[in-house]
Every structure is written in structure tokens, then in C-alpha cells.
Amino acid sequence: MSGTRTSRLGRIDDGVREVADGVLMITRAATNSYLVDTDDGLILIDAGLPRSWSYLIAALSAHRCAPDDLVSVVLTHGHFDHVGTAERLQRDHHVPIHVHEADRPLVRHPYRYDREASRALYPLRHPGGIPALARMARSGALAVRGTEALGDVVAGVPLLGGLVPIATPGHTSGHMAFHLPDRDVLFTGDALVTFDPYTGRAMPQIVARAATADSAAALAVLPVLATTRAATLLPGHGDAWTDGVENAVVLARATGAH
Template sequence: MSPISARPEKPFDFSSRVSEPSPGVFFVEGPASNWIIVSDDSGFILIDGGYPEDASLVLRSIWHVGFKPGDAKAVLITHGHVDHLGSAAHFSEAYGTPVLTSPAELAHVQGKEKHQVTLATCILNAWRPGVFSWLKHAISAGALSPKPVAAAEAWTPERLRELPGQPQPISVPGHTPGHAVILLPKAGAIVTGDALITGHSLSRHTGPQMLDAMYHTDADEALAATHALDNVEASLILPGHGPALKMPLSDALAALRS
């Protein structure tokens, strides 16, 4: 069983950080990255899981919305960066929860590959506004001690259709080689991970945008990959960073590219 940190926690107001922008879809705006709880009559799933040191917050957010963490049907991972994968190992080891990701991202999630911004790159960029404070938080949140999930599996469309919300993955490589967004068709929502965000400590504005280029494996590919979403119908955007946004996805993409 992976341990949950006993470090003193900063105050976290669940009443303001946890929202239900669509029935059965709970958006949790974490200290630096977000996670989503999706439920229906068959149970619930978790999408992404914060930094390693966010694990206790993830568990408490699940209790907050009325579920037991050990009852999760699966944990879906949009991509294997440490700020999205953080609590997944706990679910796998403590409860035997299936941890699922795209076939192209599987080696990253299992810890066999690494596609993370390097500490050296961060130090070289530390003079830029926001980078030092972001780096300080990332280190305190466990960025230097990632927790890969050796038992992670590649999802299949058939397996995903059996899960709460019937999630549908869409490949958008570039941020990482196997990054995927997850459409929740019944909710009219899309979980965009880091393919499209609405805010970040390095950004001076909120609204649809790309992450800073230093975080992408290939920034040009990441932007080009958003065209895979051009014909996707969704009116609720649930990003990996920044607030949830009720806006047609087509309008958000137009704003991102402007």
C-alpha cells in the first residue's frame, strides 16, 4: 500500500473547490492541478489525480461528494506527468483499482519512459515571472518523487464504455506522446488535461489557452493536435489547470488559437 503523506495540510475549502457543473460530474480545482469525479447509477471513476502530495485531498474530495475511495471503478489518466498521476499509485496498491491510460501513454504512466519538464529547464527559466513560485510548489507537492503505476493498463473503447459516464478518449499528442482528452458525452463535457487549460501560475490571464511551451514534449504538435477536437460537441470544459468553463468547445478552440 502506498503511504499517504502525514505532512500538515494547508487549508483546503472543499465547499469552494469542489463543484458539480453537470449532474454527476464533480470538478475539483486542486492546489495546482485538477481532478474530476464522474458518477452515475453504476458507481464512479476518477480522472487524473493531482501531485503525489495531493493524494489525501483526492481521497477527501471523494468522501466529500458522497463516495468511498475504495469503490472507484477505475482511475483514468490523461497523461503521465507527476501533477496528474500523483494519487493513482495509491488507488492501485491500496484498493486494486484499475488505472487506465491510452496505449501510447502506458509506458510513461508505468514509469518506463519519462516525458517531464526537467529540473534543469525549470532552473534556466526561473527568472521568468511565476516560474520560481511554481517550481517551489511543485517540489513541495512531490514532483521530485513521482509515483508511477506499474500495474497500469491501456484502455480500450469497449472497456471505457462499461464505466460510469461512458468516457470516450481522443488522442491529442504533443504535450506528451500519448496525451488524450476524455469526452463525457452524456454530460456534454470534455476533460482536456493539459491539451487545453484555462489558467496557470505562469499565465497572466484566464480563459482557453495552451500551457507554456516549456511543459510540452513538442509544443507545435500539441497545438496542431487540438484540431482533432474540431468536430467534437461539448459545452463544458474541464481542464487540468484553471477553472471549469461553460463554453462551446468550438469557441474555446477558436480563442485558444487566436
């Protein structure tokens, strides 16, 4: 626990900046994780790519803390680009990893996921995504180790730090978003992003069919996010959205699946 909530820190490092009160966005290759300073201690939402480790250390250092000080890692889902540092945090620093039960097998094997379109052919149809996918590969996307996670994240049951899980299946079967009501912030993971690395498109949207299990379900669940009325949306990919989650949902539903 850092003891004092950090605010107005601005940019900490090339890949770390404050995006809400006590919330640091850690970004590597257009993939985000979030260090959240809470009354229960420091919590990491998603674990990014392996080479985001140095940025995580920089974020922790801003609180005069180290990996051993993390109280938990909470995963929105188990895809490889969201669990990249989880195995290291668990193995070397004994940080517990939490996820919805349905995504526990995916955390163990983060490349074995259901999708509606071929990953291999997708860049040929959407060449705008090639630069982002290449950056992800250079950041360790092809060498992520799976790990064991506790399948104890349940929709509506608050977690440490006051995070409220919201069931958002579609991208994966166990995908969860996390609402932090006291700061008017919603962590959407890949249920709703502002940049899609598979297409290179920057706008509120669901993730491409090459990485989504059920696009129809992913679109259908978006109104649930809107019910939070959160002012700030913090996605798994892309910039923070500060124009209200309702507006982001309208745009994403209009865009549809791709």
C-alpha cells in the same frame, strides 16, 4: 457505485466543487482531477498531486464512498502532476489505472518526459509561473511515485461511464481527452488548459514548451476537440470553461506556443 448521481452540491471542501452534473473538480496547486459519478460507478479522471489525497477523500465522502469504491482511474496522460495519487490508489485500494499505451512508460517514470524547452531555465524567462510551480512543489510534485497502468485507452472506444476517448497527441505522445456526451462535458487534460503553471497565464491555451513534447502537434489537434461542440471544458489546470469548447480552441490557437 454511489447509486444516486450527486447534483448541485456546490463547494464540498476548499479544493472540491461541483462543475457539472455529477462531476466534482478536485484542485490542489492549480492542478485538477475529476470525480465522475456514472451509471457504472465512480471514476477518477487524472490523479492530481500527492497532497490532493485529502480532497479526493472529501469528494468521495460527498457520495458516502471511500477509495475502495472507485471503479477506475483514467489518465489523460502520464506526467507527474496527473498521477500523484495513482500508485497509492492501486497499491492500497486495488483501483485499476488506465491510459493510452504510448503513455504507459511515462506513468511508470512520470518525470522522464519529452519537452521542447528547459524546465530549469523556464521560470527565469517566465517569472509569473514561479508561485504556481512553488505551490506544486509543496503539494508533492517532486516526490511522485510511478506505477503500472493498463494501456487500453483507445480513441473512439467508449470506456466505463460512457467516456469517449479522443486522441490529442502533442503535450505527450499518448495524450487523450475524454468526452462525456450525455452531460455536454469535455475533459481536456493538458491538451487545452485555462491556466498554465509554467507561465502563470490564465486563458485558454496549450501548456508551455517546458512541459510539452510537440507544440505544433498540440496546436494542430485542437480542432478535433472543437468537433465535440461541448458546452463545458474541464482542463487539467485552471478553472472550468463554460463558453463552449469552440471558443476556447479559437483563443488557444491565437495564443500559440510559448
